[in-house]
Amino acid sequence: xxxxxxxxxxxxxxxxxxxxxxxxxxxxxxxxxxxxxxxxxxxxxxxxxxxxxxxxxxxxxxxxxxxxxxxxxxxxxxxxxxxxxxxxxxxxxxxxxxxxxxxxxxxxxxxxxxxxxxxxxxxxxxxxxxxxxxxxxxxxxxxxxxxxxxxxxxxxxxxx
Amino acid sequence: xxxxxxxxxxxxxxxxxxxxxxxxxxxxxxxxxxxxxxxxxxxxxxxxxxxxxxxxxxxxxxxxxxxxxxxxxxxxxxxxxxxxxxxxxxxxxxxxxxxxxxxxxxxxxxxxxxxxxxxxxxxxxxxxxxxxxxxxxxxxxxxxxxxxxxxxxxxxxxxxxxxxxxxxxxxxxxxxxxxxxxxxxxxxxxxxxxxxxxxxxxxxxxxxxxxxxxxxxxxxxxxxxxxxxxxxxxxxxxxxxxxxxxxxxxxxxxxxxxxxxxxxxxxxxxxxxxxxxxxxxxxxxxxxxxxxxxxxxxxxxxxxxxxxxxxxxxxxxxxxxxxxxxxxxxxxxxxxxxxxxxxxxxxxxxxxxxxxxxxxxxxxxxxxxxxxxxxxxxxxxxxxxxxxxxxxxxx
Numbered sequence: 001x002x003x004x005x006x007x008x009x010x011x012x013x014x015x016x017x018x019x020x021x022x023x024x025x026x027x028x029x030x031x032x033x034x035x036x037x038x039x040x041x042x043x044x045x046x047x048x049x050x051x052x053x054x055x056x057x058x059x060x061x062x063x064x065x066x067x068x069x070x071x072x073x074x075x076x077x078x079x080x081x082x083x084x085x086x087x088x089x090x091x092x093x094x095x096x097x098x099x100x101x102x103x104x105x106x107x108x109x110x111x112x113x114x115x116x117x118x119x120x121x122x123x124x125x126x127x128x129x130x131x132x133x134x135x136x137x138x139x140x141x142x143x144x145x146x147x148x149x150x151x152x153x154x155x156x157x158x159x160x
Numbered sequence: 161x162x163x164x165x166x167x168x169x170x171x172x173x174x175x176x177x178x179x180x181x182x183x184x185x186x187x188x189x190x191x192x193x194x195x196x197x198x199x200x201x202x203x204x205x206x207x208x209x210x211x212x213x214x215x216x217x218x219x220x221x222x223x224x225x226x227x228x229x230x231x232x233x234x235x236x237x238x239x240x241x242x243x244x245x246x247x248x249x250x251x252x253x254x255x256x257x258x259x260x261x262x263x264x265x266x267x268x269x270x271x272x273x274x275x276x277x278x279x280x281x282x283x284x285x286x287x288x289x290x291x292x293x294x295x296x297x298x299x300x301x302x303x304x305x306x307x308x309x310x311x312x313x314x315x316x317x318x319x320x321x322x323x324x325x326x327x328x329x330x331x332x333x334x335x336x337x338x339x340x341x342x343x344x345x346x347x348x349x350x351x352x353x354x355x356x357x358x359x360x361x362x363x364x365x366x367x368x369x370x371x372x373x374x375x376x377x378x379x380x381x382x383x384x385x386x387x388x389x390x391x392x393x394x395x396x397x398x399x400x401x402x403x404x405x406x407x408x409x410x411x412x413x414x415x416x417x418x419x420x421x422x423x424x425x426x427x428x429x430x431x432x433x434x435x436x437x438x439x440x441x442x443x444x445x446x447x448x449x450x451x452x453x454x455x456x457x458x459x460x461x462x463x464x465x466x467x468x469x470x471x472x473x474x475x476x477x478x479x480x481x482x483x484x485x486x487x488x489x490x491x492x493x494x495x496x497x498x499x500x501x502x503x504x505x506x507x508x509x510x511x512x513x514x515x516x517x518x519x520x521x522x523x524x525x526x527x528x529x530x531x532x533x534x535x536x537x538x539x540x541x542x543x544x545x546x547x548x549x550x551x552x553x554x555x
Contacts, residue, residue, distance in 0.1 A: 027314060031261065034307065051293050054300040062303025066329060069310055073322075122293050122353050152495055 005046055013039030026072045034065045051122050166459040169199070170285050196278075196288040204277060208430045209239035215476045222480040242423075249419035257416060258315040265312035266417065266424035272308065273431035275301045280438040281356050283448045283461030294355045295347060298439060299340055302394075305432065306332045309403070309413050312425075316416035324412020327487060328403035331393055334494040339390035341502035342383045345509035346374055346443045355439075359447030373446035378526035379508035384444040386502050388471075391436035393490070396429060398479035402487050437471040438464075445471075496540055504532040 016035035023029040037060045044053030129137050164171075173195055180191055213228060213236060220227025228235035253262055276298050278289035291297055306329050313325020347353055350361045362373050374380030393400040404412040414425050441447060445467050448460035455463075508525040515521035 027258075028261075031311070050291065051296065054293055054296045058296065058300035058303055061307065062300065066306050066310065066333070069307070069314075070329065073314070122296075148499075152499070 002046065006043075009039055009042050009046065013043075027069065030065065030069050030072055033068070034061055037061055037065065051125055166284055166461075168459075169283070169461070173199075200277060200288050201274065204274070204431060204434060205427075207434065208427055209243075211430060211472060212242070212426075213238045215479075218473070218476050219480050222477075246420050246423040251419040251421060252416075254317055254416050256317045258317065261311050261315035262416070263421075265308050265315060265413075266421045266428065268308040268311070269305060269428040270424050270431065272301055272304050273428045273435060276435040277431065277438065279355055280435065280442055281359050281447055282438075282464050283459065286448075286461060287356055290356065291354075293353045295343060295353045295358075295439075298435070299336075299343075302432075302435075303336065305394075312417070313413035316413070318416050320409045320411075320415045321413050323409050324403045324405070324415065327405070327409075328396065328413060331400065331402055331487075331490060331494075334491055335390045335393040335498075338386050338494060338498040338502045339394060341499070342387040342390065342505065343443060344502075345379055345383050345505050348506065349374070349509055349513060355442050355447075359442055359449065362446040363449050365453060369452070371446055371449060371451050373444065373449070375444040375446075377512060377522060378529050379505050379512055380444055382501065382508070382529050383505045384440065386498055386505065387440055387444065388474075390498065391433075391440060392475065392478070393494075395433040395436055397433065397475055399482040399485055400490060401484060402490060405484065407484075433472070433475060434468070437468055437475070440471060441467045497536060500536055501529075501532065504529060 013036050016032050016039060020029045020032040020036055023032060037056065041053040041056045041061075044050070044056060173192070176195055177188065177192060180188060216238070217227045217235070228238040231237040231241045253259060279287065279291060279294040279297050281287040287294075289297075309328045309332070310325045313321040313323075313328070316322075346358060350358045352358065352361075362371070364372050366372055370376060375384045396403055404414065409415070414422060417425060441464060448464040450456045450458065450460070450463050508528045511528055512521040512525040515524045
């Protein structure tokens, strides 16, 4: 059951990602990116990490994708004219791929195969965050609150 | 007797499932989900038909006219006539529109609205989709609405549609923040993201009379108001129907939709309204709990739908009463007032919790909210806002 689901989701995600990278219409590409993100979120659901999957949908589809789409709209350019192959882009892609592969292969936990998948409940995540990772959590919280208040201040000081 | 009546739908589902007892587990699981889905759709599409005609009746009553009264007794069959009319209308797609995206937008919008309805507990043991992070699911799925509205506006290839979509995204983004932050105090106090637990936490009575619904605490009442207003904005209802603004931009993102696609938009808007009100009932109004111990004879789902109808009536009432707000006024309220108040409510809930959840906590949290409210109104200086209107881009 799970392996079939894995294959289906992988094909779906890869196809959507490929479409996002190659489609000539930028808006279509952005919408395909949303599909790819949805595929990644379903991987998390398959692994029983529903919180992470939902957070991914929430943040990446609900906020980041809308931001991307909005940005495309505000900077509307039809990229159909200059769509030659860029070597610099290829080099960057290769470098990112190499870096990621290196990091993944170097990670210790890859060698440990989990015996069974424990359902990651919200309660467990909360407990971990509030005990072991309380400092990083607080730092991120302060940073995000500062960003939010900064945005508010920018709005408040409206020049007449 | 009362408990049998209370659980009648649960038993009905159990009886239906007893036919496939011998089948493998996944078959039972799929059939069980399908029963839930069919029940959910049947109930809420009926409610949609009912509310669409009731809304017109109530609006008519408030505006001193009759409203629909031709089809059936009291015009009750009006939605059927409307549905048939919408179905047989020609579906017009603009020649320069993006066909696929144009088609997908209403579909996604309706699907999202139905999905969000799934996590709400409608009665004792009556949650269609029980999930540990139910509240998170609601907002994660609900946040896709913005994308669907944007798709509708962009794919129509129409300036009015685009303007409507831009307005919709701006307003939904701004009000999503207070909406979600208004949920946090409840989640904090209950200690769970699961709607069933939140309902269960409001199940008892203080001194045996007053139900422990969160709306009866100062922070709960303040958050409920914030949540309700934000929900009103999220469902694009009248005081905040800026994205549609028919006197300004035709019909906003729905300008280029006709026939059944328009009906789908209409339906999605109503279903979204049901889900936000349903969540408000779950979070603040005690969910399916009865308001008094004696009244627990009446089944739990009746209480849920009574509370839901009360909220829907307020929606309709507001629509009949208030004019449309201006875009900039809406944004100002969201960022300068609602967001700070939502943060205050978190603090007030924490104060309530640490002061012992009793009368002392009640007074202290009231004190916190009143102080911040007063400070905000001095800071924002509401009087100045009513000075002569200054035009920046048009004179």
